[in-house]
Amino acid sequence: xxxxxxxxGNRLSGRVPISGAKNAALTLLPCALLTDEALTLRNLPRxxxxxxxxxxxxxxxxxxxxxxxxxxxxxRVMTLRAEQLASTVAPYDIVRKMRASILVLGPIVARxxxxxxxxxxxxxxxxxxxxxxxKALEALGAEIELAAGYVRAKAPRGGLVGGRxxxxxxxxxxxxxxxxxxxxxxxxTVIENAAREPEIADLCRCLVAMGxxxxxxxxERLTIQGKDRLHGADYRVMPDRIEAGSYACAAAITGGSLxxxxxxxxxxxxxxxxxxxxxxxxxxxxxxxxxxxxxRPTALTLSTAPFPAFPTDMQAQxxxxxxxxxxxxxxxxxxxxxxxxxxxELARMGADIQxxxxxxxxxxxDALIGAEVMATDLRASMSLIVAALAAExxxxxxxxxxxxRGYERLEEKLSAVGADIERASEG
Ligand code: EPZ
Numbered sequence: 368x369x370x371x372x373x374x375x376g377n378r379l380s381g382r383v384p385i386s387g388a389k390n391a392a393l394t395l396l397p398c399a400l401l402t403d404e405a406l407t408l409r410n411l412p413r414x415x416x417x418x419x420x421x422x423x424x425x426x427x428x429x430x431x432x433x434x435x436x437x438x439x440x441x442x443r444v445m446t447l448r449a450e451q452l453a454s455t456v457a458p459y460d461i462v463r464k465m466r467a468s469i470l471v472l473g474p475i476v477a478r479x480x481x482x483x484x485x486x487x488x489x490x491x492x493x494x495x496x497x498x499x500x501x502k503a504l505e506a507l508g509a510e511i512e513l514a515a516g517y518v519r520a521k522a523p524r525g526g527l528v529g530g531r532x533x534x535x536x537x538x539x540x541x542x543x544x545x546x547x548x549x550x551x552x553x554x555x556t557v558i559e560n561a562a563r564e565p566e567i568a569d570l571c572r573c574l575v576a577m578g579x580x581x582x583x584x585x586x587e588r589l590t591i592q593g594k595d596r597l598h599g600a601d602y603r604v605m606p607d608r609i610e611a612g613s614y615a616c617a618a619a620i621t622g623g624s625l626x627x628x629x630x631x632x633x634x635x636x637x638x639x640x641x642x643x644x645x646x647x648x649x650x651x652x653x654x655x656x657x658x659x660x661x662x663r664p665t666a667l668t669l670s671t672a673p674f675p676a677f678p679t680d681m682q683a684q685x686x687x688x689x690x691x692x693x694x695x696x697x698x699x700x701x702x703x704x705x706x707x708x709x710x711x712e713l714a715r716m717g718a719d720i721q722x723x724x725x726x727x728x729x730x731x732x733d734a735l736i737g738a739e740v741m742a743t744d745l746r747a748s749m750s751l752i753v754a755a756l757a758a759e760x761x762x763x764x765x766x767x768x769x770x771x772r773g774y775e776r777l778e779e780k781l782s783a784v785g786a787d788i789e790r791a792s793e794g
Contacts, residue, residue, distance in 0.1 A: 373755035374787040379623035381784035386412040386775040387604035391566040393467040399447035400474035404599030410442040428453025459485035473548035491744040493703040499541035506530040529554030537673040550579040552593040565634040576600035608634040624659035637677040666694030683750035690718035692731040709747035712740040737762040
């Protein structure tokens with residue numbers, strides 16, 4: 368296992384190329400299962416989870432061909448083709464390592480009439496149930512059976528049938544599974560209380576490029592006219608709003624300024640509002656968004672919620688930034704039940720944070736001190752990196768495989784803007 372060593376205190380300054388969005392890529396990849404033609408995805412980020420998903424698709428009979436980045440894209444171009452499925456089973460040893468594997472469930476049952484996918488189980492931030500995914504497929508006529516740690520979905524003899532799906536809780540993944548299944552269901556499907564995260568709109572646009580018919584893109588009510596088949600497409604993955612927000616926090620905490628090249632303001636309204644409220648200057652321009660600190664950040668009161676509200680995936684990184692704010696901040700995590708694993712690690716660096724249930728009070732301190740800390744999950748590990756960039760002295764972040772799941776070439780991007788950062792193997 369690798370660790371990252373950072374000697375803090377440098378003001379970051381320069382341009383950061385924002386990669387393709389992990390959470391868009393992980394729902395665009397399974398779209399290849401919906402057609403026997405080639406799907407080409409551009410600007411795919413080089414991430415462990417993307418590679419893992421490619422291997423999962425290979426096991427299902429999807430061919431994947433990768434070519435290098437082109438032009439100023441950081442990402443890769445991958446062409447996928449599922450001429451026919453070699454299997455309809457997503458095995459435990461793959462799914463347990465990457466929860467997003469559950470996103471093959473809808474496409475496989477829509478394409479092949481049945482699917483068997485290992486239950487993904489929980490993770491560090493919560494028990495992550497998939498009941499809403501299963502209810503959505505049942506609304507399209509699928510029969511669901513749970514046995515021996517697997518979920519088996521079986522479509523009616525003639526295939527899935529359009530229906531009405533009303534989500535009691537906003538769920539990004541369940542909305543994605545429902546959309547991909549409905550694209551090949553017979554007749555019309557209406558999804559109420561659909562997630563509105565930008566990655567959902569990216570999925571809709573890719574499905575439309577493949578011949579799907581979807582109304583209400585970007586809203587909480589999606590109407591899909593199912594098709595007998597979809598065709599191939601050539602689609603570019605949207606930029607990663609959470610990566611962009613994470614680097615914005617790095618600029619803010621180091622008193623620097625970073626130009627987030629490729630970031631889109633419309634994906635980040637609540638993140639940018641939070642930065643502005645913290646006294647950080649936010650300047651959108653043709654190529655991206657310039658983020659510049661103006662002294663210590665101002666304390667904030669923030670609550671996570673589904674898009675367009677403040678995203679849960681930015682809570683840990685904002686908390687790191689606010690450990691050095693002027694005043695006390697109050698953060699409330701409403702989406703996941705255990706998303707404060709970064710708190711004890713930040714405390715090791717001198718942060719003053721009190722957690723009571725879903726709420727954390729962060730009292731700004733004058734300085735953080737470098738320490739050895741442990742990454743526990745993807746966004747928690749980025750919050751430790753953000754804190755280390757401003758801490759006095761050296762910080763070693765252990766178990767950075769968590770980071771490699773969601774941040775493409777992190778050390779390269781940070782050292783290019785002045786960070787004193789290196790990766791060492793734990794050997
Ligand atoms: C997606 O996870 C993202 N992952 C998460 O990003 C993100 O934090 C989350 O959406 C919320 O925005 C990917 O896109 C790969 P949900 P997902 O279904 O789809 C409950 C990261 O760091 N729920 O919107 O799993 C669930 O427990 C990752 O990049 C059910 O109760 O999230 C949670 O409380 C972490 N039943 C809430 O809904 C279900 O069937 C939102 O979960 C599904 C979810």
